[in-house]
Amino acid sequence: MTGPTFRFAPSPNGELHLGHAFSALLNRDLAKIQDGRLLLRIEDIDLTRCTPEYEASIRADLRWLGIAWEEPVRRQSEHFSEYEQALARLVREELVYPAFMSRGEIRAHIAAQPEGGRNWPRDPDGAPLYPGLDRMLGGRERRRRMEAGQPFAWRLDVGGALARVGRPLSWREYQDDGLTQVGAVDADPEAWGDVILARREIPTSYHLSVVVDDALQGVTHVVRGRDLYHATAIQRLLQELLGLPSLHYRHHRLLLDPDGRKLSKSLRATGLAALRSDGKTPDDVRRLAGL
Template identity: 55%
Template sequence: MTPPVFRFAPSPNGHLHLGHALSALLNARAARATGGRFLVRIEDIDQTRCTPQLEAEMLEDLDWLGLPYERPVFRQSEHFADYADALASLEARGLVYRGYLTRAEIKRHVAAEEQAGRSWPRDPDGAPLYPRDRDVLPPEELVDRAASQAPYAVRLDMAKALAVAGKDLIWREYPSELAADGGLTANWDEPEIISADPAAWGDVVLARKDTPTSYHLSVVIDDERQGITDVLRGRDLYAATSVHRLLQRLLELPEPKYRHHRLILGEDGRKLSKSGKDTSLRELRERGWTVPSLLTAIGLS
């Protein structure tokens, strides 16, 4: 029987914090408890914000935690051709299109609709769904933007994608926490069947003119390429699983077991983030924190 494969997939666009430590440790411990493998994926799609120095410092943090990840690590920047191939296959089937609206144009259109008393749908993260370009821009402006190679986003045509994928889209949600002694819980392999709702996200971005892929597209391709059997990640990505299951269906990729763990929250009640400049593991180490003190802070024995 093939052993389970878990992964921790951070982006080197900032320093790791306690939330990352929880996710990495849970994946490493789950791999150990199941006799599986633990991989690290470097999600460095954004070649501007992701730097070799930040990657090196991130791996230092993982080594400090004592995590036995396999080497060499997988870097997304070395696999852009895989994402391009997948995108081309979707394009050949008419399932994607180029959207030229800027963030400012989207914001103005949505504001105008809401001021007129018409509610505008928003995705599970609270962002307004993308309006069709033809509903916002005059035809001649769309022609000009396409001809001039203006900035664009390659978006999934959600209506067409759902028509191709069918209506019976689900995922299997499994427990994410181990037993107190580090072993498996009694219900570790007992899933809850979740009905996927990718339409809640609207026409999601799969790539941009200057970026060959997006998180949604690359994550499903990478999980298949790395043979990931168990996706154990934060609860903040629970709703996004609907989009990932749709892309897996469209690209004929296998469905892994999904496990979404609790989040580490700050004093203000929001989840920790690099963009929010939350205290990093490196800062905690400089303050004298040890691994045992970190484990206590994140609720692990």
């Protein structure tokens, strides 16, 4: 029987910090305990911010921590065609639609609502939900705008997608040991509204690429930060729509700065390269991370 497969999937848009080390080490520890595999995936669909230099520093930091992974490493920027295939399926099944409203138009629409839009619904991250006006455009008008080169994003018709699934969704959440199941967590994709799955210039998004990657790589256990807990609802919906397997999830605690905020790549004091140059050892990092 094949053991579980874990993955650590950083974006090379900055240097790793103590919070990344906590997540990477936790994935490595759980894979070792369960006689499983550990994969490294480079999530670099943001071609403007992600660089080879940051990727090289990520690899160097992980090696310094004593973390080994299976080769080859999957780099998302090399697999746009696979994400395009998944998107094309959703387009054919009319589960996504081209949305043409700009950020400014969205803000203006919301501001024009009663009380200046102060009561407009917001997603779990606090951003206003997309109004969904473009969902009502007819096919001829959509084609006209697209052929005219008007900028757009492909948005998931969450209501239509849930109707297609036809049943409530949930995921399996595990405790800190990664072995004991807490139970089924109800997924609420509607809390996010009609999320963006791709743009005209980039044929994917975080949500779409991560579910495709996890399935193609045979990932079984996703261990990541609590900040992505609610995002799992959208990913569960996409897994159902694309016929992909449901996974085991554990959303671990976040490491915070002295002001109680989530650690940022801009905070040099917690960067692994800075800690290493200050004479800290991998054991020191484990202790600082609370492992």
